[in-house]
Amino acid sequence: MEPLNWQVDGPHWPLHACSRFVGAAGMRWHVQQLGAGPPLLLVHGTGATTHSWRSLAPLLAPHFTVTAFDLPGHGFTAGTPKGGMSLDAMSAAVAQLLATLQVFPTFAVGHSAGAAILCRMALDGQAVARHIVSLNGALLPFHRLQRLLFGPVARLLAVSPLAARAVAWSARERGAVLRLLAGTGSVLDTTGVDLYWRLVRSESHVHGALRMMAQWNIETLEHELPRLPVPLTLVVGDADLMVPPAQAERVQRMLPHADLVRLPRLGHLAHEEQPEAIAAIIRDLSARLYSKDRQ
Numbered sequence: 001m002e003p004l005n006w007q008v009d010g011p012h013w014p015l016h017a018c019s020r021f022v023g024a025a026g027m028r029w030h031v032q033q034l035g036a037g038p039p040l041l042l043v044h045g046t047g048a049t050t051h052s053w054r055s056l057a058p059l060l061a062p063h064f065t066v067t068a069f070d071l072p073g074h075g076f077t078a079g080t081p082k083g084g085m086s087l088d089a090m091s092a093a094v095a096q097l098l099a100t101l102q103v104f105p106t107f108a109v110g111h112s113a114g115a116a117i118l119c120r121m122a123l124d125g126q127a128v129a130r131h132i133v134s135l136n137g138a139l140l141p142f143h144r145l146q147r148l149l150f151g152p153v154a155r156l157l158a159v160s161p162l163a164a165r166a167v168a169w170s171a172r173e174r175g176a177v178l179r180l181l182a183g184t185g186s187v188l189d190t191t192g193v194d195l196y197w198r199l200v201r202s203e204s205h206v207h208g209a210l211r212m213m214a215q216w217n218i219e220t221l222e223h224e225l226p227r228l229p230v231p232l233t234l235v236v237g238d239a240d241l242m243v244p245p246a247q248a249e250r251v252q253r254m255l256p257h258a259d260l261v262r263l264p265r266l267g268h269l270a271h272e273e274q275p276e277a278i279a280a281i282i283r284d285l286s287a288r289l290y291s292k293d294r295q
Contacts, residue, residue, distance in 0.1 A: 004202045014054030025096035027079030030070040035061030041105035042068040045112025047209040049075030051195045059279035073208020085215045095126035111135040133233045140247050185241035185267025232258040237266035
């Protein structure tokens with residue numbers, strides 16, 4: 001149950017030399033920026049932090065100015081958005097952070113729930129990127145039975161002051177995080193496992209993830225996705241055990257300007273398993289975009 005502490009954990013955190021803390025939307029955000037070129041935004045998913053981009057961001061830095069941050073309640077970002085941890089509230093808070101940073105991304109890449117945040121922002125006209133890349137994006141509601149079971153349980157855990165402590169305590173053994181990661185369908189290296197192990201032993205980080213899950217509601221996003229104003233590329237790990245790949249196929253049918261890229265044998269954390277493959281996809285999309293600009 002060790003709290004995250006930048007003075008203790010920061011010097012060992014991936015890409016810590018690129019880190020700084022920024023005040024925006026009434027919160028203190030942990031932000032990382034590196035590279036040079038067109039602005040590119042990375043938004044992680046529930047339960048992760050900037051650490052999930054530790055290998056991908058350096059591959060993109062020679063081509064883009066990369067900005068990443070810890071979502072509210074996650075990692076080293078302190079505070080709660082006005083309106084709580086709902087999709088709308090978190091999207092508005094991220095938009096305020098980008099305005100403070102004066103970052104107007106050409107490309108925006110979101111993993112899992114991070115992809116939903118980017119789509120919500122685009123639909124609301126907040127910091128619209130020219131292209132969104134969804135990495136195993138959680139863009140549609142859970143199956144009805146999952147909603148009935150998962151929603152109430154998450155809400156109960158989120159309001160209980162002891163729930164996050166209990167989860168963090170149960171994760172004191174490394175085997176606990178190995179079981180959690182097995183449920184993603186991804187196989188991470190020792191560094192990746194150790195970083196997630198560190199996070200799940202943090203009561204504040206676990207509490208933030210539980211609160212986000214409890215207040216997450218994307219039914220409205222599902223109805224509005226067909227009017228998404230920017231192109232969307234859906235990158236899908238065929239071995240994803242958290243967000244069924246069939247969801248991306250359904251989103252593609254909803255959006256005439258959406259492309260789907262499949263990644264054989266990769267799971268929910270595909271960008272951590274094979275960052276080179278994800279970087280190549282983003283670089284290719286960028287080359288095509290700027291080729292159109294020159295025509």
